[in-house]
Amino acid sequence: MADNSEVGGKDGKTLASERLREAVIRGEVAPGQRLVEAELVERFRVTRSSVRAAIDELVAEGLFERVHHRGARVRTVSLAQAVEILECRKVLEGLIAAKAARRVSVTDAKRLRAYADELTAAVRDGEPLRYSSLNHEMHAALREIAGQSTAAELIGRLNAQIVRHQFQLSLRPGRPQVSLGEHLAVVEAVIAGDAPAAERAMRDHLDSVIAALDSSG
Numbered sequence: 001m002a003d004n005s006e007v008g009g010k011d012g013k014t015l016a017s018e019r020l021r022e023a024v025i026r027g028e029v030a031p032g033q034r035l036v037e038a039e040l041v042e043r044f045r046v047t048r049s050s051v052r053a054a055i056d057e058l059v060a061e062g063l064f065e066r067v068h069h070r071g072a073r074v075r076t077v078s079l080a081q082a083v084e085i086l087e088c089r090k091v092l093e094g095l096i097a098a099k100a101a102r103r104v105s106v107t108d109a110k111r112l113r114a115y116a117d118e119l120t121a122a123v124r125d126g127e128p129l130r131y132s133s134l135n136h137e138m139h140a141a142l143r144e145i146a147g148q149s150t151a152a153e154l155i156g157r158l159n160a161q162i163v164r165h166q167f168q169l170s171l172r173p174g175r176p177q178v179s180l181g182e183h184l185a186v187v188e189a190v191i192a193g194d195a196p197a198a199e200r201a202m203r204d205h206l207d208s209v210i211a212a213l214d215s216s217g
Contacts, residue, residue: 012050017057019044024063024074024164031076031164035064061160075161082165083210089158090206092151093139097186097202098195099146108145109191115141116187123180131179132170138183142190169213182208 020040023029040051055072058064065075077085104112115138122131143152159166169175182205189198 012044012046013053013057016040016044016046016051016054020054020058021063021160021163027164027167029074031074034067034071034073037071058160061157063160063163077161077165079165079213082162083214085158085162086206086210086213089155090203090210092155092158093206094199094203095151096143096146096148096155097190098199099148099151100142101190101193101195101198103145103147104190104193108141111141112138112145112187112191116184119180119183123176128171128176131176132167135170135179135183138187142186145190165213166209169209172212175212178208178212179205 020029020035029035035055037048037051037055041048044051055064059066059072063075064072066072100108115134119131119134119138122128122134139155143155146152170179182201185201186198186205189201
């Protein structure tokens with residue numbers, strides 16, 4: 001199989017990266033677990049070079065780490081480290097929300113309203129996995145609206161390191177209900193074009209995430 005072969009319209013490296021990231025998020029591979037290239041080649045039906053490129057990408061994101069003479073393994077991020085990462089993300093996400101509020105268009109506002117409605121429906125229907133997915137999509141939409149590529153890139157790298165903690169938190173009973181109100185406050189402030197309120201609402205949301213995560217320790 002060639003390195004540039006496609007599976008479902010995706011090249012081998014992209015497919016392997018997505019599958020590996022998802023496996024970590026869902027706990028299918030544990031922190032500290034060593035990655036065996038031959039097993040991943042068989043599992044994802046891509047070339048060894050595609051697997052290696054995918055691992056390199058996720059090492060750069062901070063999701064995996066290389067160990068001398070032992071290959072790569074899933075990076076272990078402690079609760080304390082996760083909190084520190086979220087503290088950094090809070091500043092960046094606040095900036096994104098403020099920028100989005102200054103740049104929001106009528107089309108953007110409709111898009112954010114749609115996300116707010118879908119998030120509300122996911123909570124109402126008791127679908128935490130759907131809520132978690134929509135949550136990530138809405139944050140991505142805000143980053144796109146803000147047009148602050150440097151902050152967006154940094155947030156992406158920070159998020160990659162704590163995806164397991166965030167996923168577990170999203171499944172905690174009652175957490176989506178709390179998170180929903182916080183996200184709706186962000187959306188309302190951004191749509192209103194109120195940059196200070198949007199930044200404050202986003203920081204309040206991340207403070208809530210930090211407190212919830214910290215309490216799980």
